[in-house]
Amino acid sequence: xxxxxxxxxxxxxxxxxxxxxxxxxxxxxxxxxTHLGKADVRAALEELQGHYEGRGVxxxxxxxxxxxxTAPDLAHLLRREKEEARRLSRAATEVLAIVAYHEPVSxxxxxAIRGVQTAKGTLDxxxxxxxxxxxxxxEVPGRPxxxxxxxxxxxxxxxxxxKELPGVDELRAAGLLDPVDDEMIGEALRPQPVETSDxxxxxxxxx
Amino acid sequence: xxxxxxxxxxxxxxxxxxxxxxxxxxxxxxxxxTHLGKADVRAALEELQGHYEGRGVxxxxxxxxxxxxTAPDLAHLLRREKEEARRLSRAATEVLAIVAYHEPVSxxxxxAIRGVQTAKGTLDxxxxxxxxxxxxxxEVPGRPxxxxxxxxxxxxxxxxxxKELPGVDELRAAGLLDPVDDEMIGEALRPQPVETSDxxxxxxxxx
Amino acid sequence: xxxxxxxPASPGGDDSWDGEERAEARKETLHLEIDGWEGPLDxxxxxxxxxxxxxxxxxxxxxxxxxxxYVEEAExxxxxxAADYLVMAAWLAYLKSALLLPKExxxxxxxxxxxxxxxxxxxxxxxxxxxxxxxxxxxxxGRDVFLRGAPEGLxxxxxARWQCSWYDLVRSYGDVKVRSQPVVHMVRERMVMTxxxxxxxxxxxxxxxxxxxELRDFLPPAHDAWTNEQLRRSALASSFVAALELARTGKxxxxxxxxxxxxxxxxxxx
Numbered sequence: 001x002x003x004x005x006x007x008x009x010x011x012x013x014x015x016x017x018x019x020x021x022x023x024x025x026x027x028x029x030x031x032x033x034t035h036l037g038k039a040d041v042r043a044a045l046e047e048l049q050g051h052y053e054g055r056g057v058x059x060x061x062x063x064x065x066x067x068x069x070t071a072p073d074l075a076h077l078l079r080r081e082k083e084e085a086r087r088l089s090r091a092a093t094e095v096l097a098i099v100a101y102h103e104p105v106s107x108x109x110x111x112a113i114r115g116v117q118t119a120k121g122t123l124d125x126x127x128x129x130x131x132x133x134x135x136x137x138x139e140v141p142g143r144p145x146x147x148x149x150x151x152x153x154x155x156x157x158x159x160x161x162x163k164e165l166p167g168v169d170e171l172r173a174a175g176l177l178d179p180v181d182d183e184m185i186g187e188a189l190r191p192q193p194v195e196t197s198d199x200x201x202x203x204x205x206x207x
Numbered sequence: 208x209x210x211x212x213x214x215x216x217x218x219x220x221x222x223x224x225x226x227x228x229x230x231x232x233x234x235x236x237x238x239x240x241t242h243l244g245k246a247d248v249r250a251a252l253e254e255l256q257g258h259y260e261g262r263g264v265x266x267x268x269x270x271x272x273x274x275x276x277t278a279p280d281l282a283h284l285l286r287r288e289k290e291e292a293r294r295l296s297r298a299a300t301e302v303l304a305i306v307a308y309h310e311p312v313s314x315x316x317x318x319a320i321r322g323v324q325t326a327k328g329t330l331d332x333x334x335x336x337x338x339x340x341x342x343x344x345x346e347v348p349g350r351p352x353x354x355x356x357x358x359x360x361x362x363x364x365x366x367x368x369x370k371e372l373p374g375v376d377e378l379r380a381a382g383l384l385d386p387v388d389d390e391m392i393g394e395a396l397r398p399q400p401v402e403t404s405d406x407x408x409x410x411x412x413x414x
Numbered sequence: 415x416x417x418x419x420x421x422p423a424s425p426g427g428d429d430s431w432d433g434e435e436r437a438e439a440r441k442e443t444l445h446l447e448i449d450g451w452e453g454p455l456d457x458x459x460x461x462x463x464x465x466x467x468x469x470x471x472x473x474x475x476x477x478x479x480x481x482x483x484y485v486e487e488a489e490x491x492x493x494x495x496a497a498d499y500l501v502m503a504a505w506l507a508y509l510k511s512a513l514l515l516p517k518e519x520x521x522x523x524x525x526x527x528x529x530x531x532x533x534x535x536x537x538x539x540x541x542x543x544x545x546x547x548x549x550x551x552x553x554x555x556g557r558d559v560f561l562r563g564a565p566e567g568l569x570x571x572x573x574a575r576w577q578c579s580w581y582d583l584v585r586s587y588g589d590v591k592v593r594s595q596p597v598v599h600m601v602r603e604r605m606v607m608t609x610x611x612x613x614x615x616x617x618x619x620x621x622x623x624x625x626x627x628e629l630r631d632f633l634p635p636a637h638d639a640w641t642n643e644q645l646r647r648s649a650l651a652s653s654f655v656a657a658l659e660l661a662r663t664g665k666x667x668x669x670x671x672x673x674x675x676x677x678x679x680x681x682x683x684x
Contacts, residue, residue, distance in 0.1 A: 014262060021275065023567070057224055072553035077242070094546050097546035100545075113538055114452070114539060115453050157552045158553050158555065166552075167545060167548065171541050228562055274564070277566055287569070287570050294577050378587070383588030
């Protein structure tokens with residue numbers, strides 16, 4: 001049906017295109033290569049990325065994984081209302097930002113920055129969304145668990161790597177991403193004064 | 208990233224491309240049109256179809272519904288086979304040996320020689336391996352299928368013909384037909400039998 | 415006096431997937447709803463923002479005043495303040511008084527340094543809050559951009575490459591042949607002393623003597639057929655069972671001084 005003259009497309013490029021189109025998950029270059037019998041797919045990926053530039057679909061790399069996605073400027077045509085329903089709380093978005101900009105971080109470090117205790121569920125929500133995971137323990141007394149973001153986080157927010165986080169360079173230059181020091185953690189975790197409001201209401205009383 | 212000169216792609220074409228890409232089901236032209244504010248999408252669909260011709264992915268219309276699919280000549284990429292070395296089970300090895308020594312044989316004959324029932328899967332494995340095949344039916348009641356070895360079988364075992372398999376006499380000479388020493392097992396495992404112990408001891412007797 | 419910028423964490427300041435509307439509501443009822451803040455640092459940050467200057471240039475004194483005013487108002491309205499707000503208020507009051515002292519009388523660490531640290535903490539929190547907002551406003555997968563709706567999926571099918579050696583093949587045939595050979599079981603006749611004859615022999619010998627006799631003494635003398643070791647073992651075993659049987663029926667007394675020691679018997683006269 002097509003009548004225009006097109007350069008014959010390389011078989012490897014076609015294979016990479018088909019593989020990524022068919023894949024249910026973003027794939028690393030190594031996974032694609034393995035799938036295609038160990039071929040070197042770097043050049044093919046770049047050619048494809050160039051080919052799709054400006055089209056309704058584009059090829060992107062997110063945390064070393066490649067996938068096709070719709071062009072962001074078409075969002076208004078494609079947006080699905082139901083996806084909007086699930087919004088993160090302010091606490092959860094803040095914790096997510098802190099993990100992304102400071103990773104890996106412990107819970108105590110997150111709390112030191114926020115100045116409040118982080119409810120148990122907040123990190124769970126982020127882990128359930130697949131954006132945050134436990135990446136080990138900090139080798140300090142108590143060996144606290146430390147958290148970092150995942151490649152799904154990068155994919156979801158359209159970042160190739162953490163270097164693309166909004167304003168990350170300026171924040172680092174201003175010293176606002178410096179590691180949280182012990183003093184700060186100490187302040188945040190100082191034992192709390194007993195709060196009377198935490199006690200169960202007194203239900204027994206005489207007339 | 209791309210530097211080649213491409214004609215600017217029509218916004219409607221981009222929108223149709225993205226819509227079809229993100230759709231979970233094939234869409235009719237009317238559905239696409241409705242989704243994109245009643246635009247006439249016919250021409251856009253045709254242009255897209257032309258664009259994808261020869262690529263790893265193509266746009267197809269089936270029963271008035273449009274969808275993207277992997278190019279048919281690349282379908283093998285979606286279902287890639289991976290070979291793994293696996294050792295033949297003891298039962299399968301025995302059946303294979305019987306077929307080789309007695310071919311052509313029916314399943315009933317194999318079972319009679321082995322003295323055990325042969326699971327259906329065992330012959331399937333040998334046929335999958337390419338070592339055994341069906342060569343016809345025995346002209347007896349029930350017309351059972353009969354099996355024989357293949358040339359791949361000979362090749363795998365480095366034989367030029369089945370005559371090279373050692374005969375029964377040679378097996379015996381090699382000690383492969385020696386009955387397992389019953390007496391040795393008896394000595395090792397059995398308590399010395401006391402023949403009289405089978406009889407209930409006579410407890411009543413007179414002086 | 416040492417009072418560090420104590421920012422105790424307040425519990426329950428979090429909720430999971432909803433908070434947006436609440437933040438909106440809070441702005442309108444700022445002076446009433448103290449529970450809406452996620453701890454004193456959150457309140458301080460908001461008050462700092464009201465100065466409408468860069469967080470790096472906020473006036474700490476002004477900020478302290480605003481916070482203290484806020485807390486006082488809340489108390490006037492008899493709102494119950496969480497303890498950490500009061501701790502923060504006390505510390506800020508201390509910081510203010512220290513800042514107002516002449517330089518030479520200021521305590522260590524210097525109030526300027528404490529103020530700077532507080533300012534840095536507000537900046538850090540402010541930065542993260544803005545970063546979170548910018549992150550959330552990005553084109554997000556599943557909301558603004560979409561993956562392929564119906565991917566075919568990639569599948570790797572594992573295919574077996576069967577292995578079998580010539581030896582395994584031939585050995586298996588040998589096994590089959592051996593297994594299918596007709597099996598004939600021969601039971602060899604053995605020479606044994608039966609229990610009956612042992613009982614007869616032991617009781618008759620006990621009738622002769624009243625003395626203790628060792629079990630081995632009941633065995634036939636080792637000549638002729640009785641030199642056969644298997645037969646002697648059989649005779650010993652049968653004599654032992656005979657001795658037990660006679661003891662059970664009250665005809666003999668049985669003694670063994672120690673484990674594995676000689677077993678001796680004597681007839682019981684009734």
